[in-house]
Amino acid sequence: RPKNFPPGPAALALFGNVLQLSMKNPLEDLDRLARRYGDVFSLYIGRKPAVVLYGLRAVKEALVVRGVDFAGRPQGLMLNHVTENKGLIMANYGSVWKEHRRFALMSLKNFGLGRQFMEERILQETKHIYPQPVIHSAASNIISSILFGTRYEYDDEVLAFIINSFKENARKANSAWAVIYDSFPFLRHLPLPFRKVFENYEALKSHTRRIIADHKKSRTSGEPRDIIDCYLDEMEKVTLMFLLDLHFAGTDTTSNTVLTALLYLAVYRDIQALCQQEIDAVLQDKEQVSFEDRQQMPFVQATIHELQRLANIAPLGVFHSTTRNTQLMGYDVPEGTLVITNLTSVLFERSQWAQPNHFNPSHFLNQRGEFMKPEAFLAFSAGPRVCLGEALARMELFLILVTLLRRFHLAWPEACGGPDLRPVFGGDTGSQIRLNSTGIMITVLLYFPSLTMLMLFLCDYCTYEHYI
Numbered sequence: 001r002p003k004n005f006p007p008g009p010a011a012l013a014l015f016g017n018v019l020q021l022s023m024k025n026p027l028e029d030l031d032r033l034a035r036r037y038g039d040v041f042s043l044y045i046g047r048k049p050a051v052v053l054y055g056l057r058a059v060k061e062a063l064v065v066r067g068v069d070f071a072g073r074p075q076g077l078m079l080n081h082v083t084e085n086k087g088l089i090m091a092n093y094g095s096v097w098k099e100h101r102r103f104a105l106m107s108l109k110n111f112g113l114g115r116q117f118m119e120e121r122i123l124q125e126t127k128h129i130y131p132q133p134v135i136h137s138a139a140s141n142i143i144s145s146i147l148f149g150t151r152y153e154y155d156d157e158v159l160a161f162i163i164n165s166f167k168e169n170a171r172k173a174n175s176a177w178a179v180i181y182d183s184f185p186f187l188r189h190l191p192l193p194f195r196k197v198f199e200n201y202e203a204l205k206s207h208t209r210r211i212i213a214d215h216k217k218s219r220t221s222g223e224p225r226d227i228i229d230c231y232l233d234e235m236e237k238v239t240l241m242f243l244l245d246l247h248f249a250g251t252d253t254t255s256n257t258v259l260t261a262l263l264y265l266a267v268y269r270d271i272q273a274l275c276q277q278e279i280d281a282v283l284q285d286k287e288q289v290s291f292e293d294r295q296q297m298p299f300v301q302a303t304i305h306e307l308q309r310l311a312n313i314a315p316l317g318v319f320h321s322t323t324r325n326t327q328l329m330g331y332d333v334p335e336g337t338l339v340i341t342n343l344t345s346v347l348f349e350r351s352q353w354a355q356p357n358h359f360n361p362s363h364f365l366n367q368r369g370e371f372m373k374p375e376a377f378l379a380f381s382a383g384p385r386v387c388l389g390e391a392l393a394r395m396e397l398f399l400i401l402v403t404l405l406r407r408f409h410l411a412w413p414e415a416c417g418g419p420d421l422r423p424v425f426g427g428d429t430g431s432q433i434r435l436n437s438t439g440i441m442i443t444v445l446l447y448f449p450s451l452t453m454l455m456l457f458l459c460d461y462c463t464y465e466h467y468i
């Protein structure tokens with residue numbers, strides 16, 4: 001370890017610390033290491049040093065107090081290659097990322113696409129929502145109408161293609177094949193299943209290119225209908241990956257939160273009933289809810305935030321990387337270190353929440369029953385790389401859930417046995433905890449090819465795939 005680097009378990013020469021992490025649930029091992037080494041500790045992922053941050057104090061110091069120092073992203077991973085080192089989410093900290101981020105925020109907020117525009121798009125979509133597996137379609141349609149001015153019928157093949165491509169890519173980017181791609185550069189050009197991720201992206205790119213071409217023909221300069229028009233007004237050139245990143249980030253996240261929310265509300269019917277009472281009292285005969293109504297619905301707001309805390313759809317956030325030599329809680333952290341912000345440890349931190357492991361909307365209510373947001377609510381992360389879509393996501397969650405609760409009573413069917421309340425990810429049975437375990441595992445395996453091979457050949461492959 002470099003001098004004054006955060007402490008951590010002794011690392012083996014080639015393996016680093018990978019053998020100390022369980023393949024099944026590394027989060028538990030990380031918890032064990034945090035108990036032993038403190039809130040800032042280091043791990044060797046193969047030969048690469050990484051720093052893991054626990055709890056509000058450490059995560060806040062990195063993300064907010066020293067925000068810029070920790071605002072990078074690790075490079076050279078499969079996702080960087082799929083997005084051709086462009087886009088926004090995995091872009092390293094620098095002028096190109098800054099320009100796109102500034103522009104995306106500005107166009108989401110200012111260019112006539114302010115609240116009312118977004119609100120209309122979301123409300124239009126809520127008319128088509130039924131609590132069946134259509135939540136992904138709704139989320140995809142909302143972001144696609146904001147970006148491209150287009151929505152699709154739920155049985156439209158194009159919508160199915162978009163959702164399936166994003167889902168398949170999320171799954172494959174967290175599968176053994178991604179590990180192989182990242183570990184063995186010489187295999188990258190073989191027709192192995194990871195090629196499908198690139199093929200999907202190519203198809204999505206062609207689809208988006210066609211939409212951009214149509215926009216160029218039909219637009220009126222200075223009168224933007226959607227984000228593409230804003231882009232054309234401002235920059236002439238539309239960056240495909242930027243649009244695809246927003247489309248991708250805006251689809252799975254909100255829908256997985258809504259799915260988790262529906263499940264919890266169906267199980268905790270007393271909380272559901274309290275929300276419905278508040279909604280009915282505030283909306284009365286009003287035809288549609290509006291985002292402004294949230295000001296009079298503290299309990300609903302608190303419930304939605306609590307659901308988001310429990311849904312914990314990004315348990316380890318998106319990995320960061322240090323942009324220069326820096327310090328954290330007294331340790332020195334060199335430039336280019338991979339940084340894992342354990343958002344779960346903040347969202348469930350004992351000292352921050354009265355009942356971290358319970359569904360308790362009062363976490364977000366003060367003594368007067370007013371809505372308040374504790375500092376440790378970091379579901380969207382914090383600092384320069386805080387979720388870019390936070391405002392949109394918050395609006396979507398409120399409008400969709402209030403609309404659904406107004407129309408339906410949700411009930412968990414007793415005959416189905418106890419519900420599985422683990423967080424959902426990717427719309428299927430996998431949980432995000434498992435996904436992120438895999439995320440860590442993949443990162444771990446990235447740097448250690450022979451372990452990958454060992455795992456692939458010795459493990460029961462089906463079990464592994466199932467686990468993924």
Ligand code: HEM
Nearest residue numbers: 089249250253254257314317318380381385387388389393
């Ligand atoms: C409940 C919904 C959502 C949650 C919980 C969520 C959470 C997150 C988190 C934890 C990050 C990583 C921040 C970091 O690196 O520290 C992130 C990044 C990001 N999110 Fe979201 N997100 C949600 C919805 C959305 C939506 C709807 C959009 C679409 C506009 C979006 C766009 C992005 C983008 C572009 C980034 C990367 C920002 C950057 O690297 O500068 N997210 N999100």
